[in-house]
Amino acid sequence: MRHYFTILSHEVRTLLYSSSTYIAAVLFLGVMGFVFAGILELYAKAPQETSPAVVFFQLFWFPVFFMVPLLTMKSFAEERRLGTLETLLTAPVSTTEVVLGKFSAAYLFYMLLWGSTLGFHYLLKVYARDARFLDPAPLIGGYLFIALSGLLFIALGILASALTRNQAVAGILCFTCLLGLIGGFSYLGELSALNAEGLQPIKNAVESLRIPAHMEDFTHGVIDTRQVFFYFTGAILTLLLSILGVEAKILNS
Amino acid sequence: MLRAIDCMTEIPDITIEVSHLVKTYGSLTAVDDLSFTVKRGEIVGLLGPNGAGKSTTMRILTGYLPANSGSVKICGLPVASQAEATKRHIGYMPENNPLPEDMRVSEYLWFRGRLKEMPRAKLRARIDEVLELCDLKRNRHRILGRLSKGNKQRVGIAEAILAEPAVIIMDEPTIGLDPHQIIIVRDLIASLRGRMSVIISSHILPEIEATCDRVLIINGGRIVAQGSPAELRREIFGHTSYRIEFAGHNAAFAAHLTTIDASLSVATVGDCSSDGFCVATLVTTAPEDLGEKLLQKLPAGGYRLRALHRTQPSLEDVFLAATRRSWDARLPDQKVSPGDQRQPLPKI
Secondary structure (H helix, E strand, O other): OOOHHHHHHHHHHHHHHOHHHHHHHHHHHHHHHHHHHHHHHHHHHOOOOOOHHHHHHHOOHHHHHHHHHHHHOHHHHHHHHHOHHHHHHHOOOOHHHHHHHHHHHHHHHHHHHHHHOHHHHHHHHHHHOOHHHOOHHHHHHHHHHHHHHHHHHHHHHHHHHHOOOOHHHHHHHHHHHHHHHHHHHHHHHOOHHHHOHHHHHHHHHHHHOOHHHHHHHHHOOOOOHHHHHHHHHHHHHHHHHHHHHHHHHHHHO | OHHHHHHHHOOOOEEEEEEEEEEEEOOEEEEEEEEEEEEOOOEEEEEOOOOOOHHHHHHHHOOOOOOOEEEEEEOOEEOOOOHHHHHOOEEEEOOOOOOOOOOEHHHHHHHHHHHOOOOHHHHHHHHHHHHHHOOOHHHOOOEHHHOOHHHHHHHHHHHHHOOOOOEEEEEOOOOOOOHHHHHHHHHHHHOOOOOOEEEEEOOOHHHHHHHOOEEEEEEOOEEEEEEOHHHHHHHHHOOEEEEEEEEOOOOOHHHHHHHHOOOOEEEEEEEEOOOOOEEEEEEEOOOOOOHHHHHHHHHHOOOEEEEEEEEOOOHHHHHHHHHHHHHHHHOOOOOOOHHHOOOOOOOO
16 A cells, blocks of 8 residues: 555646646535525525525535536546556556545545535624524534545546546546436335335335435434445445456456 | 565566467457567567557566466566566556656656655656656656657656666657657667666667667567577578679579589579679578678689679568568468458557
8 A cells, every 4th residue: 555645646636737626626616605695595585494504415416416527537537548547557556556546536625625615604604793603513414424425426436437438438427327326216215116015125225325315314413324334335345346447447458 | 665675686587488478359369379588688679560469468568468378477476476576677668658648757757756666765866867868857847748759758768767677668669759869769778788678669670670689570479580680580581692793694604603602593683784794683591601702703704793792681571571471371271361350459
């Protein structure tokens, strides 16, 4: 693992040089700013039952759909297109180090961008002059959820990028996987075909994999170890598949 | 790190050992039972037409591609089971020399040096050294994507020799360079002789002839000829030819030649000019030089001689003859169908 930090710093530098990082950052902060302003307007009109932080995190999936592909699509696809993957892997480094280095760099940026939205809540606190508007509990839960689910989302993006040499294909593949992961389980859970008596366990399993429901739990202060386990094992499995994907691509070429 | 340094001091006399290597891409056999060895400090040239298996062989040597069967040992270590250890002994420059586009030359060399486990203090001095060697000092802060082809190629070479590996593998290092840069690269490779084993592949035959101690000619994934350029000439052609300009009795010329040396014969007799001199090509299988004999005996036989030139087959002729011979050799048992043409290597 001694090359991990060399690769990580190289990847962070590459992300800083890449235009798609800045597009992701501007789009993300723009969209989240509008969402936050919209929430404040809603709260100004009528009293609400939940804290603004809870509503803020309900729309977490929207920036994820474009931000994760933009941050990860370049990682392997671009190296493969340029041919630099060959020079990288003929240095005395293992594929695991390369995959982990690229994953960590993208995850770092992902968390950095989400972390910058803390500023919104701080501004609210400063201008509202009322500590009650900044309820720390849902915020902690929400950011914890973002950090955990981000592991899986970024790993999916790395996997998509490891499977192709075309950045656009990697981006679209990643978007599709995220759509299936975030929206797919909610859709499956509502299928009437699963309402039959014998299929109840499957329905329960699908229900418990609904990612928006996890988010609700986290922001309400319920931290379920099953969900934590789901994101950790999901991320590890996806990263293992990415390592295999990079190596299998070499074998078949 | 200590272990790595220990390995460097114990480099065996044979640095590359390839035996019975086979690599197939689906139904296509790229490398077919290839065996060769490279000694320490030797410069070996890999020659072959497109799709002969040169790049595939090099990729297997670096541990980037796995072979189907056979074994490769770098500095005595098997590549298949100890890939990371063997990669420490190799400096590799792939075909077309891919470089990240948005890094500076010195940043790139620093990153590569760190990946190759060079200590920071040593790396700084070594980067200066290789930049000097490769004549890149003025370009050290320039961005790789904006460098000219020749400069990029030199960055690739600088990167390959950066960690002072025992084995350097370069896939077409002089492709796309101008004659001046080719001479620089050639001198650079020649300066590695004795210290590092170098394998280069090239289409530019005079390059190989000028720099390499030994040449391997590969066709269809097999070695069709190997040896020093001089040995190859003898092996492939087995004869020497002389070009002479003479005047005299044409009809009896061939008969007179056999009296000089039994193996001499006339290959071609060209047009005779108005002053009576004809150009002829003589062929002999005699190992010794017959030049002096010809100069003495032809005038003695009543022929006037005004030019004598011993023509050496160029490596180009050797290459064409060797690769043609290997194609001919496979013809009787295997018909070449239109679909049998060798595909270029797939990109990764």
